[in-house]
Amino acid sequence: MRDTVTNKSARLRADQIFVHRGHSAVLSNINVDIAPGEFVAVVGANGSGKSTLLKTLAGLQNVHKGQVLLGDVALSSYERRTLAKSIAYLPQDRTVHWNMTCERVVALGRLPHRNFVAGDSATDANIITEAMERMDVVRFAQRPIATLSGGEKARVLIARTLAQQATFIIADEPTAGLDYVHTLQFCDELRRIASQRRAIIIALHDLSIAARYADRIVILRRGACIANGPPAQVLSTGNLAAAFDINSIVTEVNGMPVVLAASPLTSESGSL
């Protein structure tokens, strides 16, 4: 078992991944390679395999073929706590099973960094506070988490993920339920993190946000990767028609990319 990640600039790489559920393939032959410093958005229709891909990259999914590597070493060869310091995972499910205070929930992100019996160190406390500041949840610190709205709770859980201070942050639709200002603040924060030689891999529904913030977009369709590249290159009406069954308009407003879903694709109309 490896207990250190030797190379700080180690890449996270999915190598010919196949995942099956029952007899159907959820992911087939996925190859993704993410370097620290990159912001990667994973998009696709419902059931296209986004969540499974993110879980696979986080080492939380059994794969039938292929492997995920951090550096040149398979994820399964690392000690769990070493991996926890390198990869942080935020699921779509926002359940918190006990009604803890928000500060305690955020503090859970420090678990991999603490030894067995220790409480939070001064460093931990600073990191927890900073993560809460970044997500604008400091004022909820002493509130039980069940008293928060869905969007507020989502921000607390994002802060928990940030407090983990991992090189790779993998988040499954973290912006779902967030209002505009917090969505933009969150994405700015992710950009800032990516600029510190760390990597962001997130599933997104909002294609305009993905186009604006991501360095690279991975488009999934029924478990297969149909495009993987810079937004300008892969967000074509053809790709969007194939992935989402929509007619779309891809344009720019004030220098910002905008993707508009115009109408559902019907078999008669074909793609634009």
Place this chain on the structure above:
Amino acid sequence: MSPRIWDGFNTVTAATAAAACLAFVASLMLGSDGFGLPHTTDVAQLVFWEIRFPRAVLGFFTGAALGLSGAVLQGYLRNPLAEPGLLGMTGGASLGAVIAIHSGLSGSFALALPLAGLLGAGVATLVIVALAGSHSSTTTLILAGVAISSLAGALTSLALNLSANPFAATEIMFWLMGSLTDRSLLHVWLATPLIIVGLAMLLTTARDLDALSLGEEVATNLGVDPVGLRFKVIAGAALAVGAATAVTGAIAFVGLMVPHFLRRAVAEQPGRLLLPSLLGGGAFVLAVDVALRLLSPLADVRLGVLTALIGAPFFLWLVVKKRWDDVS
């Protein structure tokens, strides 16, 4: 460490520790002739070390085993209604003891009854491990526990049903109600080492239980080894609860009630609930046992009966409070 939270945890730990010490001393001081230290005569010394001391030690460790196991199982299963009996070890230990009484084995040598109880708890644990394995969902684990408990309960009823002599039936009934009366140093030597190992295993789960409050996937991402955690939970609870039940019989409600009662005081953080539940469980069982001896009308009431009598109204109060919280 944030001082606010640390204080809450420290306060509740100190309070439960003080309560446990107080109850322990009270239990040691209380004899059939009222409160007081034993006289210096040999007989009085013997009574102190052979009767009062084992009773106090077993009372504390039994309560500690039940309280801590309850807190750990509630955290592990993420369900406030989980209790030590849920995984079938209590039922298994009871069945083992009942078989020993029914077969007359318990009369043949002093430790036959607790040894049979331990054997029963061990068999129940092996069955639950075989049924639920290391990777199944918590629902599967609960179902397996319920299945084992039901089977053990049915077989216990069968033993009562087929009991040819009324004396054995009465003995089984009384044993099932749980008691600390007439336990000797032998019982202490048999049960406490196993309970202590179980308690130690359970206490090591604290940070994993904290991580589990965000679900199994996030816990795994935070460094929890799910297989290792399940092993510690099942083996720890089996040792602690199995050994306690084998010498005292089934003592109801402690494992469910004590963590419930203390949860708010530690701001619902499952890992921080462990030590207070251990101490609080010990204090509670000792206090109830002292009350039984002190109040003469209760002289013939068994320990497990009184804990249940206290436990049921406590839950009524919880229901009322929950309804009140829901509407306010």
